[in-house]
Amino acid sequence: MITITAVDPPGCGCTECLTGQYAPLDQATAQDIAALLSGQVSNHTSVDLRVTVTYTLAADRAIGASNPEAVCVEYAGTVWVLEPSDIVRDHGREGFTSPS
Numbered sequence: 001m002i003t004i005t006a007v008d009p010p011g012c013g014c015t016e017c018l019t020g021q022y023a024p025l026d027q028a029t030a031q032d033i034a035a036l037l038s039g040q041v042s043n044h045t046s047v048d049l050r051v052t053v054t055y056t057l058a059a060d061r062a063i064g065a066s067n068p069e070a071v072c073v074e075y076a077g078t079v080w081v082l083e084p085s086d087i088v089r090d091h092g093r094e095g096f097t098s099p100s
Contacts, residue, residue: 002035006042010076025075033073034086050074 008017010026017024023032025045035041037051054070057063071082 002031002040004032004035004041006044007032007036008044009046026078028080030080030082030086033080034082037071037073037082045075047075 004021004023006016006022007028008014008022008024010024012022012024014022016022022044023029025047028036032041036043036045050073052072052074053068054072055063055066055068057066068084070084071086073080073082
């Protein structure tokens with residue numbers, strides 16, 4: 001269950017981060033990052049995150065018909081590895097959504 005409402009910049013020490021309402025990026029969990037990618041929490045990070053999605057593409061399928069095998073999010077040497085069940089691609093619209 002997501003308990004934060006936003007991910008803040010790394011090293012942030014604002015009141016919301018100190019009380020647990022927000023999480024500084026450098027203290028965010030994989031669950032926090034999954035919620036950030038899916039739009040369940042606000043992105044206050046002010047930094048670029050590198051997101052790598054790994055697919056296996058079957059010979060007779062398009063990428064839109066494939067499911068991701070892994071999602072990795074990187075920032076400044078920190079890597080969050082998300083399971084496909086944490087984040088799934090919604091091929092009907094842009095962005096990531098949480099599994100139903």
